[in-house]
Amino acid sequence: MKKRLNKFYANQLTEAVEEQLIKQLFEVKFDKEHKERWEHLLTEQYNIPPNQSTIAKVAQPKSRNLPNAVPPLHQSSVFTRFRKWLSVAAIFICLLGLSLLYPMFSSTNTANYMQLVDNYLVEKHFAPPQTRMATQTVSELWARATESYQNGDYEASAQHIQHIVDRGTATTEHFFYLGLSYLYQTQTDYPNAIQSFLQARQLNQHQYEDEISWYLSLAYVKNKELDNAKKELKNIVEKGNWKELEAKKLLESLSE
Amino acid sequence: MKNNFGLSKEEFNQLVGQLQQGNERLFEQIFLSHFELCMNYIQNQCNASYDDAYEAVMDTLVQFRKRIIQGKVHYGNMRYLFTLMAKQNYLKLEQSLNKEVMSADDETAFDEETLGLLDKAWEQLCNNCQQVLRGYYYDGFTLKQLTQRLNHTSNAATRKQKERCLKKLRNTFFTLSNK
Known part of the structure; x- marks a missing residue:
């Protein structure tokens, strides 16, 4: 390896060999960096340390290692x-x-399912990826909307997307994020959120299919349209895919 | 553990897009929260120790990230693919542990000193160079993909920049190794 590195410094390697060497070097460097970062995150956020011995030290009392140790008083x-x-x-x-x-x-069952919905709404749906739109203005509006959404300014993102809707060029994605913005903003607007999700679905039944069902059901509950909410939730449970467990839990809570 | 780690198809597409743009947050959020489940699976299926299962799943995470970036993972049954890769990684690990003597002059091994020099040389590169070199040599992007990703005017411009950056890295690397 040393020989190859020396040739690399002297620029004496063929392009193919050089490429292979750099790839190997980078692989070791960046794989190591990733692993170190993830190890740290796993330990700090998920309580999963890299070695079992680390857990054992915390979890096991010392007396377990001593076979003839006298049992402490509380074990008499x-x-x-x-x-x-x-x-x-x-x-x-x-x-x-x-x-x-x-x-x-x-x-207090009503409080229960409302609390459940509030909990589900705490974690915000991911921001949309930035994509180029039909015209420059729509592109700009969408870029501003996604930026506002990412920053948690849902009033602003709703306004920007509403401008796209007013131009008549809105897509399913626009309506979906408009619905989310109405749902998340401080002054929530459930009827408009529901309307936006339904329009998103009307434009394309398959795009954001699971997401629309889920968020529509939450908006319905918040708007006290419980029968509609149950219909959406049953649909999610029957399909058994995304948010199935959460939908089941909410449905049970609504049926109590 | 659900088939696609609880991701909908749209979310999966977002995950791919974000990873390709260099944003790893969503990937980490999804896969680190499933890390323990995967470890448990390897421990149960292969009778692996905690430490070995951890290492196997960690290796899989690194490989899976690369595969997603390169478009080699499709929405469908990601869990199956992930656990299969983790199992293979565990078997490889077990084989390497069983070998009594590891080859001392391993052709692909780099010593700590070389890696330390690489780190220093890397830090001296500008952000653009880091993006081009890492994208091309580590993430496996083609010149065309890099051109689009970095908003360059042509593939030729990207190729030239890659060569310039590599030369800079090589020279800095060389200077540091002679100090």
Whole structure:
């Protein structure tokens, strides 16, 4: 390898060999960089360290490594028996408490599914990719809309997309993101969100098919059109694809 | 674990587009959140240790990213492809661990010193050069794709820039290695 590197410095390699060498060098360098970054993210955000020993150190008490270690006080037989009774009593009290609280929970069912929808709306749908449009002005408007959307300024993104709609050149993608913008903006506009999703679907039934069903169902719930919401959710569950579990959960919550 | 890691087709297209534009956020969001599930699968299927499963899935992540960028992964059953690759990586890892003596003069091995020099030389390149060289040699873009991606006027212009940047890298690399 050293020989090849020296030839590389002296520019004595053929193009093919040089290309191969650079590819190998870059592969090692960038693969390593990726791995280091992902290792860090996995450890910090997902609690998945690269070695099991790291978990073991945190999770296992030291006495486990000592076969003849004296059990600590709380493991003595009297204490263990007492603890067992204590656990049974605690479970009994919990069950009693839950049965008393059940009527209160069931009466707040509306709050439950609304809360569920609010939770689903916290995570925002990805911003659209920037693509070139038919005319310069539409391109500019769409670029501004996607930028506003990316920055979380949904009022502005709705306004920019509405200008595209007014020009009569809106596509399914425009209507879809218009619906999302109405759904996410501070002063939410559910009727217009629903209208935009329906127009998106009308233009092309297949593009954003799953997404439209999902966000339409959320908008319907927020607009208290529960029958329409259920229809969309049933459709998602039957197809069994994107957001199936969430749709199932919301549907159950609506049917309670 | 769902067939396509919970991605719809549109989202998958967005993932490809974003990766090709150099934005890795969505890829990391999707695949790192499935990392543990993949590890568990390898541990259960291959009776692998935690550390080996981690390494195999990490290698797969690196390869899968490249494949997506190069348009070699299609929407359909990404989970199957990913787990298959992870399994193969685990088997390779196991084979290499079983070899008692690793070849000392491995033709593809670079020492730490060389990699350290590369890092330093790389830092001295301008942003444009880094984009061209990384895109061409690491991400596997063709000159045509790079021309479009970097808004260059022609493929010839991209080729010239690539050659200039490589020369610069080579010279800096050489100067640093002689210090």
